[in-house]
Amino acid sequence: xxxxxxxxxxxxxxxxxxxxxxxxxxxxxxxxxxxxxxxxxxxxxxxxxxxxxxxxxxxxxxxxxxxxxxxxxxxxxxxxxxxxxxxxxxxxxxxxxxxxxxxxxxxxxxxxxxxxxxxxxxxxxxxxxxxxxxxxxxxxxxxxxxxxxxxxxxxxxxxxxxxx
Amino acid sequence: xxxxxxxxxxxxxxxxxxxxxxxxxxxxxxxxxxxxxxxxxxxxxxxxxxxxxxxxxxxxxxxxxxxxxxxxxxxxxxxxxxxxxxxxxxxxxxxxxxxxxxxxxxxxxxxxxxxxxxxxxxxxxxxxxxxxxx
Numbered sequence: 001x002x003x004x005x006x007x008x009x010x011x012x013x014x015x016x017x018x019x020x021x022x023x024x025x026x027x028x029x030x031x032x033x034x035x036x037x038x039x040x041x042x043x044x045x046x047x048x049x050x051x052x053x054x055x056x057x058x059x060x061x062x063x064x065x066x067x068x069x070x071x072x073x074x075x076x077x078x079x080x081x082x083x084x085x086x087x088x089x090x091x092x093x094x095x096x097x098x099x100x101x102x103x104x105x106x107x108x109x110x111x112x113x114x115x116x117x118x119x120x121x122x123x124x125x126x127x128x129x130x131x132x133x134x135x136x137x138x139x140x141x142x143x144x145x146x147x148x149x150x151x152x153x154x155x156x157x158x159x160x161x162x163x164x
Numbered sequence: 165x166x167x168x169x170x171x172x173x174x175x176x177x178x179x180x181x182x183x184x185x186x187x188x189x190x191x192x193x194x195x196x197x198x199x200x201x202x203x204x205x206x207x208x209x210x211x212x213x214x215x216x217x218x219x220x221x222x223x224x225x226x227x228x229x230x231x232x233x234x235x236x237x238x239x240x241x242x243x244x245x246x247x248x249x250x251x252x253x254x255x256x257x258x259x260x261x262x263x264x265x266x267x268x269x270x271x272x273x274x275x276x277x278x279x280x281x282x283x284x285x286x287x288x289x290x291x292x293x294x295x296x297x298x
Contacts, residue, residue, distance in 0.1 A: 014219030048223040089225060089298075141269065142295070144226040 003164055004119035012119065013052040015086065016041040017096055018112040025112045025129040025157070032159030037127045041114045047096050049086040050146075052115055055126070055153075056082050081128070081153035090137050090147040100149055104135035113151060122164060129157040168227050168265075168296060170212045176262030177207055177231050183262075184253040185246055194234065203237040203246060214298055226268075227296040235288040240277075243286035247274065250290060261294070268295040 018025065018040050030036040060079030065072045088097060103109045110129050117124040130151040137147045174192065182190045190205045210232065215225040233250060237243035255272040275289040 011216075011218050043220075046220065048217065048219065050217040050225075052218055142271075144298075 003124065003162060004117075004122050006119070008117055008119055010052065012117055014041075014116050014118070015047045015049050015052060016045040016114040016116065017047055017099065019045055019096075019099070021099065021102065023109070023111045025110045026127065026159075028157060028159065030159075031112070031127040031129070031157065032161050034125065034161040034163055037114055037125045037159070037161050038123070038163065040112060040127070041116045041123075041125060045096065047086070047088060047100070049088045051087070053084050053086065054082060055084050055115065055128075058082055081155060081158070083150050083152050084130075085134075085148060085150045087146050087148050090139075090145040097147065100132050101135050101147075103132035104149060107131065107133065110154060122162070124162045125160065127159050127161070128153045130154060167212070167214055167224075168298065170209065170229075172264055173212065173229060173231075173294075173296075174209055176264040177209065179262030179264070180254070181205060181207060181233065181250070185249050188246060203242050205233060205235050205246065205250075207231055207233045224298055226298050227294070229294055229296070231292045231294065233290045233292060235290070236280075236283075236285045238285060240286045243277065243288050247277075247288040247290060254292060266297065268297055270294055 026036055058079045058081070060077050061074045062077045063072055063074055091097060103111060108131070110131060112127060112129050115126045130153040132149055132151055134150040135147065136149075137145065139145045178190060178192060185205055188203050188205060189201060190207070192206070193208050194206045208231070210230050212227065212229040214227045217223040217225065235243055235247045235250070237246060251272050251274065254270045257270040258268060259266070261267045261270075271293040273291045273293070275291055277286065277288045279286050
């Protein structure tokens, strides 16, 4: 097998979370180790979110003037990871959703999350440690009850791996 | 699960409508042979659809199908009375529909009334939107 050499539809991405009320997040090395990450990416840990939002790195740069030059210089500087906002149908008995809600109330719990892209038998994993926040429930009539939450990834705590 | 069963929806709609307007007959879709009866209802089910979300096949939203109900009667007063029966019983209804599945809300919209000159029947068209938990 090789990494998928094709354009993937966003529908193949799934979000998984480390289980347990008091989790020990993976280390930076483990976040990039497929055996550690795939152990989290199992059906019992699935968060059935509507879609996976954009993830990655925010822009941050400093603008320096260069003496004697017509052009100045933009230098990349320290930038934070993107925060990820998810929409999940609110199922009151969903164990994983209750964990996210508890994390959001706490604000202090670091947990490993995994985004898995599947193409046939090939899986590409992006794992990161994050804290949950902004957990809200919208019970508007005429639609399904949705809960929204935001994951704030911790800086430098991420890893890529795959099952190739 | 792929999708809630449309066949179960259909059975529930038939049972529920029949219980509301009994003894007036209720039929799925329309057949001109029925037009000899002085008063009757027909219904069709459409837009059966649960939105699909990312990842596993089971990841779906609620279903909001529409059941279009046509009330036919030889007199305008009967036609309106029968349509009102359906509105009174089902608009805003929440509960077990036809004894088969739980419906969170039914929204009945009275679309229009008209007259079919060929069949000499007054007709009222109602759209019923069901909110069905998945």
